[in-house]
Amino acid sequence: MLQKIRDGASGPLAYIVVAVIAVVFGVWGIGSYFTPSSDPVVASADGTNITHSQLRQAVNQRYQRLRQMMGNHFDSSMFPRDKVRQNVLDNMIDQAVMVHYAKAKGYRVTDANLLAEIRSNPQFQENGKFSAQRYKALLSQAGVPPGQYEARLRQGMMGDQVRQIVAASAFAAPPEVDVAYRRVNEQRKVQVLTVDSSAYSDQVTVDDKAIQSYYDKHPKQFMRPPRVKLAYVSLDADKLSPPKPDQATLKQLYQAHKNEFGTPAKRSADEIRIPIGKDDAKARQTVQAVIAAAKKGQSLKQIAAATDGAQFQQIDAQTKSALPDPVGAALFGLKQGALSGPVRGDQAWYVLRATSITPAKTPDFNNPTVQARLKAMATRKARAKAFRKKSDTLDDLAYQAPNGLKTISDKLGLTIQHTGWITRHNGGSGLGQYAAVRKAAFSDAVLKDHLNSKVIDLGQQRHVVLRVADHQGAQRKPLAEVRDKIRQRLVAQESQQRAEKAAQQAMAQARQGKPLAQIAKDTQGAKLTQPGFVGRHDNTLDPSVLSAAFDIPFDNKSGSAQYRVVSTDSGQAALVAVLASRVESSGSKQGGGSQRKQIAQQQSGYNASLEYSALDHYLRKRADVEIHKSAMN
Template sequence: MLQAIHDRVTGWIAKIVVGLIIVVFALWGIDSYLKSEARVFAAVVNGVEISIPEYRYAKQLQVQRMRSMMGEQFDANLTSTAEFKSAVLNRLIEEELLVQAAAEAGLAISDELLAAQIHAIPDFQQDGKFSQEHYQRLLSQQGLTTQRFEQQFRRSLLNNQLLGGISGTAIVPRQNIEQGLRLQGQERKLRYLRVPVARYADKAEVKAEVVSAFYESNKSRFTEPEQVKLQYLELSLDTLTKGLKTSDAEIEQLYASEKERLTVAEQRRARHILVKLDEGASKEATAAAEKKANDLVKRLRAGEDFAKLAKEFSADPGSAAKGGDLGLFGKGMMVPEFDAATFSLAKDAISDPVRSPFGFHIIQVTEIQAAKTPELSEVRAQLVEEALRKQAETLFFERSDTLGKLTFEQPDTLTTAAEQLDLKVQETGWLPATGGEGIGSHPQVMEAVFADDVLSGGNNSSVIDVGPNHVVVARVLEHKPARQLALDAVREAIQTNLRQQAARDAATKQGAEWVERLKTGATLESIAAEVKGEVQNAGFIGRSDSKHDRQIVAEAFRIPRAADNALASAGTMLGNGDYVLMQVAEIRDGNVSSIDAAARTAFQRSLDQLYGTLEFSAFLEQLKAKAEIKQDLERLD
């Protein structure tokens, strides 16, 4: 159990949080943005308000994720639909409902656990150790206060705790596991014929009047979006570090003042045996568990092998197989009772039973790494980098402030600011309102330059954060309103689209007729002769077969089992328009008795997770049904 907690601190929790931080750090500082809004709310959940700025922030995060996942295929128009806005707001509502449910259930994230989780995030560490100064600096660079970040992070941990409590109790009936294993190992004897869509594309005709009618009915699809060309000034911390210098005296002074931070805290390697005991257990169960723990202590102190007893008796699955070893950890990384006992033990000593929320632990410290303060020579390079960065940060904030003042005082030009700050006035190509390359890839820039004050008023934008210590100020150089594209400009594209659709429709119609023929006795070979195709005899294939098209394999396993294992026929269209006729001649279920214990356990785990997810979804729907929720999508932009 403790090993699981330790793994989460250094593993999946950290990864989730780092992912969150990366997204947040890619956007502008939210804290000041949130404070600037009037008290207008996007939704109210059981009396708790979700503000418009909170909604906007969540929306921006989702837009950023979509841009990252979809790349060039990202369509910003999707993010302005009512469906998208509703999905973002619904996510916030669900999060608030979960927080309320967790509080009602008495769940909480202690300050100690919160600190331990934050300390485990690699982005907040220097030389493998959490740095408070580095942590605060990273947050402040994005306009985030530690209070706000920790509040959001605590909510996230709380929701994960609730999720684990609900989904972790899901139990899959044994018969479902057996049936699932049979289906997972199932094999099907498959034959198929693939008919290329090109067979129909050459025959598809699209008349001029059909093209015109399609154009008239879908004019909104054929517009050139509103576009701008921009002038901009760019200021970043990285460019300011060049040419900066520091002295030996400054580094020595920094070393003296930062010794405590540079000191690597004591770490200990421990192993343990857990005698599991649920919280709230009866006196009898507690006494029995304590007796078992005391008996193990006696055996260990009598010289029996710790690792052997841990493998045999420990209820902590994460460490038992490793002889109870928990690895190296510092103070505050384990639950308080375990932590206190570990850091008071002498090396190799066997502890008395230590009670924690998980049961009784017998602990042995196998290694102690004393706290160590490195010599100046060992950390000089790090301190030089920190000193130069601090200089650059001071310079960056001063110049950012000057940039904002100059471009505000002279709103119709960037030249004065460029000259005083030794910056280059840069220009973009045409950028659509949905965003483009370079600074156009930042949603906050496009939002700023399409604001009335900048677009119509001809003024400079305010200073826009586009990344950590990276800002721009932009103005509109040229503007092209959205315009309707003429039919002649899109005629060829429409013809191609309609021809492809006609070919797919023809293939689908013909395919359905072929399937009916197969069901009434025709053979794949007879149809193959008609289309000059070749029947593929795949033989018995499993669900993970990689020799054949994945869609064909997936569709083959969707074909209903025919009575008496008779020949079953079906057809499907592939993503590229090709039509595939399939016949399953025989189905063999997986042999459950041949599956080893490890594979069975892994499969059961995956089913448990699936059942847990379903239970959690049902729980969330119950919360929604009982809650008083008010929302107004009309207010959302």
């Protein structure tokens, strides 16, 4: 059935696997393929069983995606496994319910549709074409059998069919589009009176009693996270000192890498290229005619000019590796001035005449530059060999002596070193800068069981083994350490409150008819700005100010200014005044024709998502769902 997907697979076993998948798809359906009886069922939805192994695999894949998205910032403690498991299970149940509904309504995914979907996935392609080898390799890396992947993909595609039908039936009514259009294109004329809180900070005094009170009431704000100091040994290839290489070793390297020390041989030539196209016989006849004319003394350039379809070019001092394989092999087999026979390439025939030969030049073994490079090369090889040997020993010792670093230190001659304090998310600039180190340091084996870590590969041929030398749990920082920080915070809070009070008083005066310009002059720390008409996506105003400008109810008919006080992102208080409102249009008969179409499409998409969510909720509510929590752990 899906044999085409496995193009490139060979042998009887491959056909057996495909045949089994075909039987499973065709006779037993998706559920029976990956629901072995020995695998406990954690949930069932409208007759479809979800097994423990399926749930575990889906949860693991969710964590893999989170790690890929967050990189070194991923912290499993941010995603409790119980909550992730429940979320994943809910999604699997929703999908099973939707697939059951789709089947009942007659939706189907043909084998051809499934095959096309797989082949069109860029992840399974190489050079723009589907690769069966890559397909199998990626699934193998993910631990997902192809048949299981195909079954899940079929389920997803069936759900997508329902989504597409819902989307096709959704539409946006003209009044909806009008409202959305006006909202998108509305502009409001605003004035902003900003009261700078820092203008009041000199008037604020904070005593020790207030600081103590704040410290006592907000203990969580001053918690120091759990931290550790580490002892570790580091095996670093760059710090190994292998013995100096002897002459025999250098000569052996010289012979093996001789071509790297000099300049390679180069050839220049005249070349005629004759594309093969659809008629290889005709191209072959043309090649023979070219060779015959060249043997009579005509230059290849002249022959190309007189020969239909022939292309002439000069090859200027190229190495063999820089040329297509058949061309390079033929050219480097010619003497100067000699003419080649017909040379067959992938898409063309070639005729070559060697015009210049530059032999390879290799400096003598005793050349100082060669000697320096040989010694550096030998040292790198010896150092890498010594590092591999010591790394193997380090692996063994880390396993054999997990309760301390002294054995490792003594046998490998490595100094036991120490770090400063390291937290889960901050390790400074030393060893703690590596996420792998912090992860190992706070693992249960190292932190709770007091064992050495496994060997940690830091890259660039550096391996470490560590253990916890000191540990402090989460604890509140002493008051003396945070006193100044609390004082600054209390001053900022009181200053902000005074600025907001001043802004509220300014709003009351504005509502009584006093001009904002005069209010700004009379208010401490106040400044008036008049941006004029602004749109919803204006990037010159503070986000809080812009949001308030469009949240304030405003009626052009009354013509009365409307006001609101907000706190800005920079900690200032702002009085926002809305003076007028208008809707900008493109000037077309209905105003913004193309934009209206875009808005209508967006609104239709939004309505479709609402309808699909409503259908999903309805189906889930009436579905026959059973969850066996005892089987989930």
